[in-house]
Amino acid sequence: MQYHFNDIEAKWQKYWAENGTFHAQFPSDKPKYYVLDMFPYPSGAGLHVGHPLGYIASDVYARYKRLKGFNVLHPQGYDSFGLPAEQYAIQTGQHPAVTTKVNIEGGVDNQGNEIAGYRKQLDKIGFSFDWSREVRTSDPAYYKWTQWIFTLLFDSWYNRDTDKAEDIESLVSAFAKAGNQNIHAVCDDNIAAFTADQWNAFSEKEQQAILLQYRLTYLAETEVNWCPALGTVLANDEIVNGVSERGGHPVVRKKMTQWSMRISAYAERLLQGLEKIDWSESIKETQRNWIGKSVGAQVKFKIKNDVSSSAVENAYIEVFTTRPDTIFGVSFMTLAPELDLVQEITTPEQKAEVDAYIEATAKRSERERMADVKTISGAFTGAYAEHPFTKEPIPIWIGDYVLAGYGTGAVMAVPCGDQRDYDFANHFGIAIPNVFEGVDISEEAFADKDNTVIANSDFLNGLKYKKAVKLAIYELEKIGAGSGKTNYRLRDAVFSRQRYWGEPFPVYYKDGMPQMIALEHLPLELPEIEKYLPTEDGAPPLGRADVWAWDTKTNNVVSNDLVSSSAVEKSGDNGIYPLELNTMPGWAGSSWYFLKYMDNTTADGSIPKEALDYWGNVDLYIGGSEHGTGHLLYSRFWTKFLFDRGFITIDEPFQKMINQGMILGTSAFAYKFQAIDPDMLLSYPEVEMKNFFITENQSKLYETDTLTFFKIFEEKYPLFYNEIIEDIEKAKGCLKTFPVHVPVQFINASNELDIEGFAKWRPEFKEATFILEDGTSFSPSGGDVRRTEGASVYKVGREVEKMSKSKYNVVNPDDICNQYGADTLRMYEMFLGPLEQAKPWNTAGITGVHSFLKKLWKLYHSGTDGAFHVSDDAASKDSLKTLHKTIKKAEDDIENFSFNTSVSTFMIATNELTAQKCTSREVLAPLAILISPYAPHIAEELWSKLGQTTSISEATFPVFEAKHLVESSKEYPISFNGKMRFKLELPLDLSKDEIEAAVMANEKTQHYLEGRTPKKVIVVPGKIVNIVG
RNA sequence: GCCGAAAUGGCGGAAUUGGUAGACGCGCGCGACUCAAACUCGCGUUCCUUUGGAGUGUGGGUUCGAUUCCCACUUUCGGUACCA
Incomplete structure (x- = not known):
């Protein structure tokens, strides 16, 4: 029976979804384990093979923890507010909510682009996500609570005496009793002193203005990158060489009134908190430096x-x-x-x-x-x-x-x-x-x-x-x-954005002072506007909304026209006030999302205390280190704040963190050989020089040995050759190679270009001539000599770059799943290299992992015509040794997040068991469990064939038994001055002196000594012998 | 500039505490199977001027022994406060 991975994978993905196999249990008697991936942003470009790397790693670990008896919470959702969706909306006029939904759920956008959708792409990879707890930051039911946390911050101040955030009411009553002189708060600089009497005599507006200087979120003047031509504020990376990336308009620093977060209040605690969390030293150091x-x-x-x-x-x-x-x-x-x-x-x-x-x-x-x-x-x-x-x-x-x-x-x-x-x-x-x-x-x-x-x-x-x-x-x-x-060094964080696609602030302005909208009236939903650009007079996009005022009597959003022009004066006050026009930044929704995953059962979206207490914090967080000073600092800040205010019992959100490295693309290049300026070719009147592609080697040859290079043209293009050869220097001056990106789909494992496919993709190269490796030439139009059997090939040059559409090096995981299967993709991503390092993707290498899975399948299908065959006979000593060696290594590796080496271990085990012709259930059943976190579909299939009726995820991780690995002798490497020369098999129970005697007595030792007397012999029992002299 | 990380065969990488450098896989070469191709299987594969020598980005150092520890440097990547 063949390994039909497509059928097997579809079958088990369906089974998991239908049976809710990976739904986290609550309540539960088991110990909890919370594995979380950093929030994905659902971009329109979809997933490429770099995105799932961290998800696969966390999935392997989550599945492993399940086998180890934990109640695992492994959720997923979307950080779905953000600048790219907004810019796409500006370009195409579509509502960002619509494009975001399509990006997540799939569909066709109004440009006619078919979008697979993040969810379908993720599902294909076979993750053990508990989708019943999905979160989207742009969902009003979710951002209702983001808005509420904002109002809570507004209603809080930081008391240095208690070293925590407290309700603003405690500050107000302190002011009323004794003024502000004995208050030790984190607040604005240069606040004027006042007594209780003075405080009580202040108008409400004066009091509010003073409180704003103490609140944990407050309005302040901040410097921003203002682009007058675009009428908007730009992010630093939207500015290139001092001008806007879009349009190249000048940008100046300008002061603006913005919401800020008093994160500086938490500077010391954010610094101290690093001591008790298990993050890489480098990212902790980054945060230490950032806090400064x-x-x-x-x-x-x-x-x-x-x-x-x-x-x-x-x-x-x-x-x-x-x-x-x-x-x-x-x-x-x-x-x-x-x-x-x-x-x-x-x-x-x-x-x-x-x-x-x-x-x-x-x-x-x-x-x-x-x-x-x-x-x-x-x-x-x-x-x-x-x-x-x-x-x-x-x-x-x-x-x-x-x-x-x-x-x-x-x-x-x-x-x-x-x-x-x-x-x-x-x-x-x-x-x-x-x-x-x-x-x-x-x-x-x-x-x-x-x-x-x-x-x-x-x-x-x-x-x-x-x-x-x-x-x-x-x-x-x-x-x-x-x-x-x-x-x-840590500065208060600017929290306003002059954008549309973000959480609206639950804020209206009465008499110029900000007022919060109470929780029971939230969410305050984003208004509809016709264009996602700033207004003509430079107000943020929400300035375009006609219905964007707050009626404090009905607690509804009402038309702007109703705002009384005299609203600033008490007499004409009708209780209708303008709403805030800014929106919240990308990090607002992602600063607390890990809490929302803990429960999704309540009607109002609140999280029951029991769930918060049971799940506590995230045990393992996997994501990129590029979030080091943004998301990872802000989440810690909000967590500490919610802890201070008594809503949660943990004050660090992410106990352990692993930062996965980026997967880079391996771009492919063809080398177009052409005139720098076509007019220059006029000096070679009889030569038409267009669309020649030469190989990478020839391109190098052209630079180093031009004469030899031109020999390629001697026979086939004598006219050209004769012209060129007359004045090589002149020719060199006007002919040059230009690397052209070639889509990686047209490249095979040996870096050979599918010339016909390439020419089909770029019709302008249909008539082009490709000079092949051996100097013969070929044209895809057929006008030239067809490539025949045994003919030469065109090899592309390769270079590692960031994976991106424009570089044609993007590899889509869907394609890999279709061709090789999700298990192969998962294993290969893990096999590529250490999780934390950046590494290039090269689809060519995937066949190794794929044939490993085929070999694994065969190991369980050794019957006639490849029928499933597993015996109940006792396993051989060798097979047990292989199994237990593998259990130990697999467990050690997974605990150390060394997934690449565990894949090697499985390969070695499969090779050994195949060679041993092992068919024993005693070995093959535990082996399936060991592999199941990495290749869950094939493992489930084998598990059910072994006669099991429940999911392999409910199995127990095999227990290592050292007795199977006991050795009695060791093949000692014998080195001379640190260089290994030969090996000598010796019993392991020999003493140092006995080993030395045995080595010195060996004739090979005498040969390598060449008559010298050793100065010293270093013996490390069980390890090595080194002879010095 | 500042902060953080990385560098090992043709390629991805391994070497868990200072102890056999190159596990495993790709690619490549040879062979088997096949009319043939694909698949599959077996063997080989760091380099060189090969009775030997060199070798883990470069230059030094510590050590019986260094990919691993120390010092100086080079290159590449990430972050640098409104991309996420």
């Missing part, structure tokens, strides 16, 4: 009125520094050009220069400013600050290497101790005072803290780094010019 804790001092520098002519009085510049020990080395200050303070302090004489510089800076992206260390630029404001100790004037500059969003947006420049300050000072001719003892700073700054001894610094002289820092802070505090401070 640094300990130092906040220092105030008074701005000198008498020196600058500015009108500012009693103004300070506050800086954060990690090196207060070098405070006597300050020779200038640098401010971020976009700070408001710059305008205030700049002297009239410097105004023109400063304004010009600010304008130039607005055109540069933040990333550009950080990355570019070569160009040094800045401008002098004309103003001076006063050194807190020496009272000397310090010139105040602006420079784009200082970013407004980091720290206070100002630095005290110590050129002798910081290279960027040093370069800046050098460039503008500013003094570089040396405050280090015995250090030469004539060439570069000295940043080594460990070897610092301070000099020229008054009371700090002679002190080392640590002591000097301590003393400097002490002295600063004494004169009221600063204090010790811990700073975090």
Whole structure:
């Protein structure tokens, strides 16, 4: 009987779906295990073979855990809001909800493109997902709760005293009782002090304005990339070389009022939490750097009125520094050009220069400013600050290497101790005072803290780094010019997007102040609009909605016309207010989705506490490391917040995480040989030179040995050859090879091109001439010599690139499933290489895994005419050894997520058992279980043929027994000076001395020693013998 | 620029704690089966100037012994705060 994988796979996929085989149980007596994949974004391009890599890995692990007796939750869903759907909507005029649905469920879009749909594609691969718990972020029933979490954040503040988020009501009552002076909150800087009496006397609007400075989500002015021509804000990766990717319009930095999340409140806990989760050290390090804790001092520098002519009085510049020990080395200050303070302090004489510089800076992206260390630029404001100790004037500059969003947006420049300050000072001719003892700073700054001894610094002289820092802070505090401070690089997260396809904010504006819509009136659904673009006056797309106002009396969305023009005044207030026009960012819905999977049984979509408590957090999370500082940080933030507010009992969402590497495409190239400029060929009047394809080798030959290359043309194209050969250099100047991407479907396992197929795909190459490997030529139009049997071939060149449509290297998993089966696809993806590494896909290699599955099938079908045959006879010693060796290795590998090596192990086991002619049930039944997480369909089929009536997923993972692997002797490698020369079989129970004696007595040892006496013999029993000398 | 990761035959990769470099698979070569092809099976396959020598991105170091540990560098990939 043949291995009919298509039938087998369809049969079992149907069985699993119909029987709910993989539905997680609740309640359950079993221990739980929660395996989750990072949320897929359902793009219109569909799945390529790179996408399922992580899903297969997590599926293998989930199935393994089931065999190990766990109640496994392994859900899947879609992060279905996002920019690509919106851009597709803008391009094609379709509602993103429609295209998103098609992308998930399949269908035909209005361009006539047939879309298979994510779900069908995933189903074909045979995942053990519990689809009954599917989640879509763009589903109002889901985003209702995203909106609710937002309102909860709005109604919360962070109390430093209890070190957690609390209900805003506790803050309000504290204010009413005692004002804000004894409140230790994470809040905006520079909040004015007020007493209880003052608070109680404030108007509601004033109170709301103050509370907004404490809330965990708040409105603030933030810098964005504004593209005036497109009337919208752009993401950094929508900007290429300072202009918009679409249309190439200029982009400037602009301030906008945006919703922000006070994630900075959680900086320390996000940092500490890393210690108790099992993630790769590298991604934890990425988050540590992102949070960027640094300990130092906040220092105030008074701005000198008498020196600058500015009108500012009693103004300070506050800086954060990690090196207060070098405070006597300050020779200038640098401010971020976009700070408001710059305008205030700049002297009239410097105004023109400063304004010009600010304008130039607005055109540069933040990333550009950080990355570019070569160009040094800045401008002098004309103003001076006063050194807190020496009272000397310090010139105040602006420079784009200082970013407004980091720290206070100002630095005290110590050129002798910081290279960027040093370069800046050098460039503008500013003094570089040396405050280090015995250090030469004539060439570069000295940043080594460990070897610092301070000099020229008054009371700090002679002190080392640590002591000097301590003393400097002490002295600063004494004169009221600063204090010790811990700073975090982590900035509050901007939460507004000027887009359509995202969650609407449950927010309306009364009297200009934001108000939340209560949970019972949610979800606030996205309004219909006719175009998904910003409005003409630059408002976000929701500004196009006519029905987008909130009636607080009926709690409904109503027409904008009803908003009273005098709504700001109490007298004309009809209770109808405008709604927020921004939407939430992509990370909103994905910051809590792992909780929603825990239950889908309630009518209102809430999650019962029992389910939250039972499932706890995700035990294993698999996804890409590119989410390191986005999704993975924001989810941790929301989890800690929901923990603080008592909704969940875990404060880390993902206990263990594995980051799978990207699967790259192997692009194929044909080399078009043609004139750089067709006109140049006129110098060869009798030659028509078009559409020649040469091979990769010939292309190389052309570069290195042009003469030999042209010999190819000598016989067949004498005219051309004669023309060319007259002046090789001239020919070389006008003829060149151009690599052309060839779709990988036209390439076989030996890199040979299906020329006819290629010419059919690109008809303009029908008449082209392909010079083959042996120099003969072929044209697909048939005008030339047909390729006959034994004729040469055209081999493409190959290069590894990102898998993408435009590179024609995309491989669709559906095609692989049809041709080889899902089990082969699953195994091959695992076999490719270590899960965590990036690796190229090459369909050619898949035959190895496929024939392994055929061999496995045969192992169970050794009867006449390939009939299923398994005996109840006792297994041979060898077969038991093979089995138990495989159990051990398979289990170790799976626990270490080393899936590629376990596939090899199965191959070795199958080869060995085939050679042993093993037919014993005792061996073949456990073997099927071992393989079932990887190749579940074939395993189920074999399992049922073995007479089982339940799914193999209900079986128990075989138990390893060491007794089958006991060895009595070892083939020792005998090395001389570390080089292995020969092997010697010796009993394992020999002592060190006995081994040495046996080795030295061996005649081969004497041969390799060539008469020398060994200086030393290293014997490691059970491992190796090394003879030195 | 900064942060993180990777580099081993023609290719994907293996070597779990410093102990036989190249498991397993692809490709390639030879052979069997076949009228023939495909499939399948068997054998071989790191390189070289082959009684031997070299070899895990480059250059150094530690060690009896280094793909593995240390130092310096090169290249490629990911992230860099509005792609997801």
